[in-house]
Amino acid sequence: MKVRAIQTEEPRLEQWRLLSRYSYEPNIARFFASHGAPPPTEPLAEYIAGCIRQGEAYFTAATNAPLDIQPLLLYYGAANLLAGAGAMLGGRTLPIAGHGMNLRQSPAGGTRIADLEVVPVGTTSGALQLFTNVFSSGTTFPPGVPWTVEEVLGSIPDLKEHFVECFPNARTYVLAVELLRKENVTFERIALRQFAPDPDPRKALERVPSLSRAYIRPEFPAGGDYVILRRKLGAEEVGSHSLSGGKWLHLAHDKAGRLVEPGQLILMLMGLYALGHLSRYFPEQWNPFVRMDPTGERMVVERFLQIALRYIPNLVLNALSSERIQFVYPVSAEPKVEIPAGEEELKRLIRRETEALLRERTV
Amino acid sequence: MTITKATYTLCKSVVAAQARQELQELILKLSTSAGSSDGHFGYLARRQGCQLLGFLIVEQERATISLGSLPVFILPLADSERMLFRSAHAEITHLNQLCVEPVLSRWPATRLALDPYSQHVQLAESPKANPAKRLLSEVERAELTQAFVQHSGVRAILETPAALVGQLDDNQIRAAVLSLLGLIHQAGVGHVPSAIEQLAFQAPRNHPQRGVTRFFVALLSVRESLRSLNQMIYQAILADRVPVLDEDAVISVSDTHGNVLGTSAVIAFQPDADTIVLEPGDIALVKPIANYHSLDGLARLEDLRFEHSRDYGSTYTVSTRLLDNDLSPFGNLVESL
Numbered sequence: 063m064k065v066r067a068i069q070t071e072e073p074r075l076e077q078w079r080l081l082s083r084y085s086y087e088p089n090i091a092r093f094f095a096s097h098g099a100p101p102p103t104e105p106l107a108e109y110i111a112g113c114i115r116q117g118e119a120y121f122t123a124a125t126n127a128p129l130d131i132q133p134l135l136l137y138y139g140a141a142n143l144l145a146g147a148g149a150m151l152g153g154r155t156l157p158i159a160g161h162g163m164n165l166r167q168s169p170a171g172g173t174r175i176a177d178l179e180v181v182p183v184g185t186t187s188g189a190l191q192l193f194t195n196v197f198s199s200g201t202t203f204p205p206g207v208p209w210t211v212e213e214v215l216g217s218i219p220d221l222k223e224h225f226v227e228c229f230p231n232a233r234t235y236v237l238a239v240e241l242l243r244k245e246n247v248t249f250e251r252i253a254l255r256q257f258a259p260d261p262d263p264r265k266a267l268e269r270v271p272s273l274s275r276a277y278i279r280p281e282f283p284a285g286g287d288y289v290i291l292r293r294k295l296g297a298e299e300v301g302s303h304s305l306s307g308g309k310w311l312h313l314a315h316d317k318a319g320r321l322v323e324p325g326q327l328i329l330m331l332m333g334l335y336a337l338g339h340l341s342r343y344f345p346e347q348w349n350p351f352v353r354m355d356p357t358g359e360r361m362v363v364e365r366f367l368q369i370a371l372r373y374i375p376n377l378v379l380n381a382l383s384s385e386r387i388q389f390v391y392p393v394s395a396e397p398k399v400e401i402p403a404g405e406e407e408l409k410r411l412i413r414r415e416t417e418a419l420l421r422e423r424t425v
Numbered sequence: 426m427t428i429t430k431a432t433y434t435l436c437k438s439v440v441a442a443q444a445r446q447e448l449q450e451l452i453l454k455l456s457t458s459a460g461s462s463d464g465h466f467g468y469l470a471r472r473q474g475c476q477l478l479g480f481l482i483v484e485q486e487r488a489t490i491s492l493g494s495l496p497v498f499i500l501p502l503a504d505s506e507r508m509l510f511r512s513a514h515a516e517i518t519h520l521n522q523l524c525v526e527p528v529l530s531r532w533p534a535t536r537l538a539l540d541p542y543s544q545h546v547q548l549a550e551s552p553k554a555n556p557a558k559r560l561l562s563e564v565e566r567a568e569l570t571q572a573f574v575q576h577s578g579v580r581a582i583l584e585t586p587a588a589l590v591g592q593l594d595d596n597q598i599r600a601a602v603l604s605l606l607g608l609i610h611q612a613g614v615g616h617v618p619s620a621i622e623q624l625a626f627q628a629p630r631n632h633p634q635r636g637v638t639r640f641f642v643a644l645l646s647v648r649e650s651l652r653s654l655n656q657m658i659y660q661a662i663l664a665d666r667v668p669v670l671d672e673d674a675v676i677s678v679s680d681t682h683g684n685v686l687g688t689s690a691v692i693a694f695q696p697d698a699d700t701i702v703l704e705p706g707d708i709a710l711v712k713p714i715a716n717y718h719s720l721d722g723l724a725r726l727e728d729l730r731f732e733h734s735r736d737y738g739s740t741y742t743v744s745t746r747l748l749d750n751d752l753s754p755f756g757n758l759v760e761s762l
Contacts, residue, residue: 244737246677247676249738251736278672279673279697283733286736286738290737292676292695294714295677295718296672296715297672
């Protein structure tokens with residue numbers, strides 16, 4: 063995916079400025095035309111504009127809302143935004159009837175937020191599957207097969223550090239990838255500690271969707287601390303990027319014998335649904351958590367909400383523009399003249415020094 | 426049928442031959458630390474760069490080797506082992522002669538120049554094939570020799586007027602061909618020696634030097650085809666398939682050149698069980714990668730660089746010359762002169 067850097071001091075405002083273009087019918091019509099679709103009907107344009115406006119309103123309200131209601135506002139915001147953007151990308155309103163997921167306490171017990179389970183239901187009219195069809199095409203949730211909040215939170219790249227700190231023994235579903243360049247060849251590597259507590263990194267990598275289509279066989283150098291991944295030439299990139307632009311690979315979840323990897327946008331929606339539903343319908347559990355943090359999960363939950371607040375609109379923008387939009391702070395620095403500007407300049411310097419040496423010898 | 430195709434067919438028959446397994450096991454034994462010479466025999470033989478002949482040379486020269494700078498003691502081969510190498514090598518050299526028989530009949534003095542082993546240490550006694558240890562099938566051998574009749578170099582040699590080079594003897598012709606080869610190697614993969622470039626692009630079509638050079642280039646091309654053929658047979662003894670450099674291995678392709686000599690490229694790849702054993706002189710199959718490069722066919726590996734680090738993994742970077750349908754890396758030059 064093409065990367066577009068946008069310089070701004072206010073990424074949250076800037077991303078909504080870009081999204082709110084679609085609160086206006088002419089811009090929606092232009093979007094449809096650029097995708098080769100017929101102009102939207104008036105009700106469709108109004109539906110999209112309304113969804114985008116409400117999405118922004120919920121997100122704005124959530125920005126300064128207390129933890130008591132923030133997850134619910136964010137879930138409503140995300141659901142509206144995905145409904146509007148989904149209608150733009152699909153060329154019609156999605157036939158949504160219900161959330162498409164339920165929240166339940168873990169049958170095995172457990173008092174942590176992380177023990178709660180999100181159960182996908184209603185695969186034809188539920189919002190979860192319908193959004194997934196648009197934003198993570200090809201992914202199907204086996205109905206009735208639960209996802210714990212722990213595995214949902216453990217699948218969000220930007221949350222990994224806090225997640226591991228909070229749940230040191232839990233399995234994570236994302237791997238941070240380092241990009242390296244050596245003699246014009248870019249390759250990637252993953253620190254083996256990223257796989258913890260998974261005992262077998264080789265087995266874990268098999269759960270990365272399309273890994274063999276994107277990469278040459280992973281290399282595990284003897285005694286090394288990394289697995290080396292080299293991209294197949296001309297192959298499409300797999301994985302996702304975090305807020306900071308870092309690359310991540312996602313491990314699929316084993317659901318009733320099927321590997322499912324819905325992508326971080328849908329996973330964040332699931333996480334927001336769980337927390338929003340909990341706060342709205344189970345205040346007896348949510349209130350002690352907000353006030354006393356008896357399970358020690360508040361830090362990771364708050365961090366998750368901050369990530370959702372900032373990144374969901376960004377990911378939706380990416381989907382609409384087919385670009386990876388990265389908001390960067392404007393910087394201006396003088397180039398350091400003593401450092402060669404690149405390979406060509408380095409070659410020129412080496413050539414100059416070599417020629418000087420040869421001249422000395424000749425003389 | 427092209428020479429390449431006939432060679433593939435011949436190699437398939439080598440893989441199926443009974444003698445192949447014995448040879449394979451023997452080479453493995455001499456090349457691994459479990460063997461009697463701690464792998465030194467195989468290592469030194471491979472360094473000769475002349476396939477099975479390398480093993481016979483090491484055995485013949487083992488007394489000299491033991492006195493050399495390397496503190497290596499090479500045990501002699503058992504009679505049966507020596508005979509196995511000698512027989513297979515004799516079959517291969519006999520095949521080479523059959524392939525260039527039309528040329529040798531017309532120009533007997535080209536024998537040394539066409540022999541891909543002529544610059545190596547000569548064996549004290551000429552090896553003889555043992556019919557009980559046959560490696561090459563007669564039918565496939567006949568198809569291959571038939572295919573060589575269409576070799577562009579063979580045709581160019583046979584078309585050369587006798588007056589042009591008729592007075593040269595074996596050694597002069599061989600020296601000319603080897604000096605041409607030396608020039609090409611000196612220039613490196615991807616580059617054309619200036620003398621050849623000038624002749625190809627600046628000398629008039631009827632320039633006498635052009636005809637003479639074309640004769641030597643044709644000899645070189647045929648010689649290099651035989652070298653490739655012998656290498657393919659040798660690799661067929663060791664492995665069932667030619668190592669493949671395709672999208673599952675190749676990391677980058679750079680310095681791709683198509684010039685008067687032929688096609689070449691620098692290929693970096695991540696080694697696997699099949700390709701980690703590759704050495705300069707080996708042949709690999711380069712497959713095209715959609716939207717990236719269109720190189721397609723057998724290639725000879727020349728310079729090879731191996732890099733390994735615990736933090737960055739392993740890469741091989743090889744300079745390759747692509748072989749044409751005659752198994753020659755220099756067939757294009759014959760056509761260009």
